[in-house]
Amino acid sequence: MEKEMARSRYLQIFHKFGRLNFDFLFRDMSRSEFILLQKIYIYTEQYPDAEGMQVSEIASQLRVTSPAVSRMLRTLEAKGFVERSEGREDRRSTFIRLTGEGNSARREVYSASARYFERVFQRFGDEDTFRFLELAERLFSIIEKESVLWRRDEAEKL
Numbered sequence: 001m002e003k004e005m006a007r008s009r010y011l012q013i014f015h016k017f018g019r020l021n022f023d024f025l026f027r028d029m030s031r032s033e034f035i036l037l038q039k040i041y042i043y044t045e046q047y048p049d050a051e052g053m054q055v056s057e058i059a060s061q062l063r064v065t066s067p068a069v070s071r072m073l074r075t076l077e078a079k080g081f082v083e084r085s086e087g088r089e090d091r092r093s094t095f096i097r098l099t100g101e102g103n104s105a106r107r108e109v110y111s112a113s114a115r116y117f118e119r120v121f122q123r124f125g126d127e128d129t130f131r132f133l134e135l136a137e138r139l140f141s142i143i144e145k146e147s148v149l150w151r152r153d154e155a156e157k158l
Helices: 002-019 031-046 055-062 066-078 100-124 126-157
Strands: 082-086 094-098
Touching: 031 055, 031 066, 031 094, 031 100, 055 066, 055 094, 066 082, 094 100, 100 126
Parallel strands: none
Antiparallel strands: 082 094
């Protein structure tokens, strides 16, 4: 009975986490757009001499399709947050970079998020915060591995 109650609480809590709305942190963009801008920013910090990021690299890191990334990039381009350029060596390649405006918008959202979560973690306490993060990372890893195994096992049944 205790395991069943734990499973039920787990599902309820994760459902509540999934329903949390953080739109107030994202001024001129969606959460997904922010994550995409952040990926491009981190990439350009790691590889400052690179021409930018290719759509396929972004899609791979975000674990979404290239067409989904392309749609989001069109929206971000219209907002003036990213720019596309042809490859210097291969003109068929397209590279994505943040514009100054895009980096500024990204930085604003990042700072607002940092301030918000600093308040949350301050209320939660350092010890509980670090313990929670440790457990959450461990749980995520287990769930990710189990998902692969589950899909494999279900495919074998077919």
